[in-house]
Amino acid sequence: MKRQLEQWKRYINTEEFATEKLSTLCLNLLKGRESFKYRCGRIVEKKEDIIKFLNSLEDNIKIKKVNNGINISRNREYIGYVEVKNDCERFPKVKNYIEKMIPDKITEFEKISGMKTSKSFSLVMNLAILQTLSDYGMRIEYINGSGNATLLSMVYAGILSIEDAMACIANNKKFDDCKMSRPRINYYDSNSRKYIYPLNINMEYLQYVADIEMGEEIEAYLDKGRELICNQYTFKKFVGEWEVAFNTIFGQSIKEALMNRVDILDEKSLQKKRVLLAIIVANSLRRVNLKWSLKEVRLVKNEKFYEILDLITDEILTKQTVSNLICNQNIIFEDIVSRIKYHQKKLNASNGKYKILQKFNTNLSEIPSLQEWIDQCSVIHIEDPDLATISFGNILNMLEYAWLQGFDVDWRKVFSEVKYKKIALPTYCFDQKYYWLSSNTEK
Numbered sequence: 001m002k003r004q005l006e007q008w009k010r011y012i013n014t015e016e017f018a019t020e021k022l023s024t025l026c027l028n029l030l031k032g033r034e035s036f037k038y039r040c041g042r043i044v045e046k047k048e049d050i051i052k053f054l055n056s057l058e059d060n061i062k063i064k065k066v067n068n069g070i071n072i073s074r075n076r077e078y079i080g081y082v083e084v085k086n087d088c089e090r091f092p093k094v095k096n097y098i099e100k101m102i103p104d105k106i107t108e109f110e111k112i113s114g115m116k117t118s119k120s121f122s123l124v125m126n127l128a129i130l131q132t133l134s135d136y137g138m139r140i141e142y143i144n145g146s147g148n149a150t151l152l153s154m155v156y157a158g159i160l161s162i163e164d165a166m167a168c169i170a171n172n173k174k175f176d177d178c179k180m181s182r183p184r185i186n187y188y189d190s191n192s193r194k195y196i197y198p199l200n201i202n203m204e205y206l207q208y209v210a211d212i213e214m215g216e217e218i219e220a221y222l223d224k225g226r227e228l229i230c231n232q233y234t235f236k237k238f239v240g241e242w243e244v245a246f247n248t249i250f251g252q253s254i255k256e257a258l259m260n261r262v263d264i265l266d267e268k269s270l271q272k273k274r275v276l277l278a279i280i281v282a283n284s285l286r287r288v289n290l291k292w293s294l295k296e297v298r299l300v301k302n303e304k305f306y307e308i309l310d311l312i313t314d315e316i317l318t319k320q321t322v323s324n325l326i327c328n329q330n331i332i333f334e335d336i337v338s339r340i341k342y343h344q345k346k347l348n349a350s351n352g353k354y355k356i357l358q359k360f361n362t363n364l365s366e367i368p369s370l371q372e373w374i375d376q377c378s379v380i381h382i383e384d385p386d387l388a389t390i391s392f393g394n395i396l397n398m399l400e401y402a403w404l405q406g407f408d409v410d411w412r413k414v415f416s417e418v419k420y421k422k423i424a425l426p427t428y429c430f431d432q433k434y435y436w437l438s439s440n441t442e443k
Contacts, residue, residue: 186348
């Protein structure tokens with residue numbers, strides 16, 4: 001990064017820089033290569049600003065981590081429509097989002113002027129800006145709001161509807177009468193200092209989904225396992241990854257347990273063992289199918305059985321954890337739930353796969369009383385230090401700030417309708433000049 005800036009300092013003294021239009025320089029930078037973690041930039045109005053900016057840069061360029069979470073420090077309240085008119089015209093997406101949220105009040109919104117401040121319409125405007133930023137590639141996966149931005153963050157996260165929020169602002173509805181939903185993104189609860197996740201795995205869910213009861217239909221998987229474990233190398237290899245977990249509980253190999261038909265058919269004493277064997281076979285079969293791009297054929301009709309398989313496939317539960325859950329061995333549910341939090345992203349991106357888990361996540365148990373929760377927020381608010389704090393203002397300034405904070409911004413979408421001439425600019429510098437090949441590669 002430092003050497004590239006040195007190239008730019010030399011470039012600004014060339015004739016090419018002197019004769020090129022500012023818009024051409026900026027659009028080539030904005031719509032060129034992808035962004036990396038070393039970043040510096042500034043909004044400029046003339047080429048002299050570029051020269052001044054480059055000459056004022058510090059020697060130490062900070063490394064910005066890629067960011068995906070924001071804390072909204074305040075919900076900007078607009079005095080009148082004139083304040084937002086330029087942004088609505090420059091970014092039609094903002095106006096489109098406003099019209100979707102309040103289709104019957106858009107004319108009233110445009111008439112707000114003078115000192116007449118509307119908190120409800122300010123909420124709508126700021127929400128439309130957030131949604132527009134998201135459309136421009138600013139991926140927000142974690143959010144928190146402080147002060148008067150608490151409602152804004154809750155609406156954006158999907159906990160509250162925009163209609164309920166506006167009704168509460170206008171004192172037409174009490175907070176405790178509002179319907180709360182689970183957030184669509186991770187929401188930081190500043191009162192408990194914990195995250196509220198879209199899908200929350202708790203002990204009740206784990207106990208329910210692990211309690212699998214199956215009759216003779218389970219033999220379909222056990223027979224398949226007996227058939228493949230002797231002559232299918234890839235299947236046998238995947239089954240072998242379960243050996244330690246299975247042997248720890250039953251003191252025998254998986255192959256031995258599968259082949260002992262009399263032992264397995266004793267449902268009263270060994271039902272759990274049979275279920276675990278079926279899960280091992282089904283998981284190994286699924287991995288074989290994935291490796292060879294084959295379609296999975298489901299051999300039983302049991303929703304819990306396949307939900308456990310999905311939890312294993314997505315690496316949310318380990319093989320040992322599943323074995324202990326199924327057989328009720330050495331289970332410490334708190335430890336399991338704590339470990340699962342590290343895999344929350346996989347749950348969030350499950351695309352509706354975990355249907356049983358979704359049934360256990362229909363209400364927001366983390367906030368029993370919305371009124372009490374909001375009252376606590378107004379007294380004490382602690383932000384997540386890992387989130388980038390953002391304030392509302394000019395959209396281009398917000399995009400620049402977000403980009404410098406490590407967010408991805410798709411500048412091609414921001415300036416999608418602007419045409420420009422492609423030119424050669426200083427490119428990335430690389431350390432290595434020589435690349436050595438190993439002796440095997442040379443041969």
